[in-house]
Amino acid sequence: NSFCTLLARRMRRLIAGVGSASLVGVGAFAWSRYGHTSGIDAAAARDGDAFGLHDFDYDVVVVGGGSGGLAAAKRAASHGARVALCDFVNPTKHGTTWGIGGTCVNVGCIPKKLMHTSALIGEAVNHDAAEFGHSAKSGKSLISQVDWNTLQQNVENYIRSICFGYVTDLRSKEVKYFNAFARFVEPHVIECTNKKGETKTLSARRFILAPGGRPAAMNIPGAEYVIDSDDLFRLKKDPKKTLVVGGGYIALECAGFLHGIGRNATVIMRSIPLRGMDRDMADRVAGYMRRQGIDLHENTLPREIAKLGDGRLSVTFENTKTHEARTEVFDTVLMAVGRNAQVAGMDLDKAGVALHGGKIEVDRFNRTTAPHIYALGDAIAGGVELTPYAIKAGNALADRLYREGCELSNTDGVPTTVFTPLEYSFVGLNEEQAQAEHGADLEVYHQQLQPLEWTVPHRPNDACYMKMLVHKTTDRVLGFHVLAPNAGEITQGVAVALKAGATKSHFDETVGIHPTVAETMTQLKITKSSGQDPSAGGGC
Structure with a gap:
């Protein structure tokens, strides 16, 4: 656009007429457009002058080789920046580790x-x-x-083949890869330590932090015997009968596929399933899992784990409301009670980077409290912990820093899917959020449905469900939720429509593809406020 063109011209004049010492990067001028003062940006320039523009080993060092870090590193290199990437996986307590890729x-x-x-x-x-x-x-x-x-x-x-491809891709794009743990020793200098304990220092004008997150732990007797999701996917022994601790999407997804491959799975959780998501949909997800034979226990916590002589685990857990306790024996206990930012040991304070709630504090330009250091991905406070979002953020940040880009990360309208036995996918507001923001202006269109392929094997006709949240006055679609097979494949297209400002009338006027689950979005007529039964009849 015209702003970006003007930005590029200004940069070229700056480089040609003023000299490198004042160069901050395209992002500095973009920030002033959005109301930021130039003082911080000037401070960033002065901070780098201690070395001089050409005295750094690299223009930018990316710390973290997950999806966001890889995207930022490769995009910055494509713009001509000298880029290095440091990635290191600290083993779990059971020794589980893996390669680049996050x-x-x-x-x-x-x-x-x-x-x-x-x-x-x-x-x-x-x-x-x-x-x-x-x-x-x-x-x-x-x-x-x-x-x-x-x-x-x-x-x-298969995963190893992907990781090999990442390393090859970095080499082809001239990004220097260090399989080493990075910690700051000065604002512009990091020390990298590889698995052999060998160290190397790197200096850079800028840093992009994308260290990601790791599973949180519970401090209970016998916690040393539990595994987390990092261990599960690399587990060399059959998990067999498994207790899953946690009520979030990771816990329910793992319990779901373990049950689906014939392993007994029980889930206990501190409060309710999928807390923070649409309550109506979360209850439907949990209800279907229970119908399949997966035991879900709400308001329940593990109190003690003991290892038996045969290697199995005796677990005592308690209902926090009734205080009723019971003990059961499992082959595996999987802890999935949340995730923490992987920032321990990075000595971020030595670079002036502040944390908020254990995560890296950033502004909407992904800039930390140190003006030459940026952060993205799962480790930032208030971020969206989704791979596609991290990739977009990484690409946009590199464009802002090394090209005329001015796109900012936008958390509105980010779609996602929970891969439980019956998939739940959504985009936009959930019903609680929509009700709080729009009150009487909210209308909810909904319908139960049965996929055609479920009819012959006599699967349930009331498990699948779709709803659309609509603003009565503007007809604008505020949110879309679906519980059905391949739900994510349905919602991705809806996300594009919502990004373009779709109204309920747009969906109504669209011809559906028959016979599909997706066509239901063009046929939603029943509203919750009407009190009518949302059950759908079969046939054409």
Whole structure:
């Protein structure tokens, strides 16, 4: 746009006429456009003058090789910056570690979705196949049995190929990769320590911090015997009967796929499932999991874990409302009670970087309290802990710093999916938020539905559900929620529509694709305020 063009011209005149000592970066001028004073930006320039522009080892060092860090490093290098990237995985207490790529690729989104897929395949074979005419060949069983070692190893092999690709890609883009832990020794200098204990110092004009997060722990007797999600996806022994502690999406997703591959899974949680998400939808997610045979216990905490002689774990847990306690034996206990920013040991205070609630404090330009240091991803306070969002933030930050970019990260309208046995996906406001913000101006359109492919095997006709939150006066769609197979594939398109300002009339005027679950969004007629039954009939 015209602003970006003007920005680029100003930068070229600055470089040509004033000299490198005053160069702060395109981002400094972009900040002043949004009301920031130039004093902080000038301070950033003076801070770098202690070295002089060409005395740094690198223009920018990225700390963290997850999705956001990789995106920022590669984009900055594509703009001509001299870039280094430091990434190091501290092993879990059980020694679990992995390569470059961060949580999503190694112990998060990718292995989770693949194991979720294994569960769905097993469910189709065991419950649907016979109704669709499939029969076992002579001497063979149609019943699916999942071998954990085969599943885990095949998933890990695929992940290793992705990690290898990352290292190759960094090399091709001339980003120097250090498999080492970085800590600040001065505002512009870090010390990198590799797994052999060897150290190396690097200086840079700027730093981008993207260290990510790791699972939180609970301090209870016997906690040394539990694993977390980092361990689960690299677990070499069959988890068998598993107790999952936690009520967030990670806990429910893990319990869901473990149950789906034939392992007994029990979930205990401090409060309620999916706290903070749409309450109506969260209850539906939990209800479907219970119908499948997964035990979910709310308001329940583990009190003590003891290891038995045969290696199994005896767990005592208590209902915090009734104070009723019980003890049960499990093969595995998985702790999924939240995540913490991975900033321990980085000595951020030596660089002037402040924390807020244990996470890195940033402004809306991803700038920390040290004007030459930026941060993004799961480790920043108030951020969105989603891979695609981190990638966008990394690319946008590099563009602002090393090109004429002026795009800012926007947390509005970010879609997401919870990969529970029946997937829950949404974009925009949840019903509680919409009610609080718009009150009587809120209308909720909703409908229960049954996917066509669920009819023949006689799956439930009341489990899947879709709702749309609409502003009565403007007809603007405020939020969209769906509980159904492949829910994320449905919501991604809706997210684009909402970003473009879609109204309920736009959906009503759109011709649906038949027969699909997605076409329901073009047929939503029943409102909650009407009190009518949202159950959907079958047929065309």
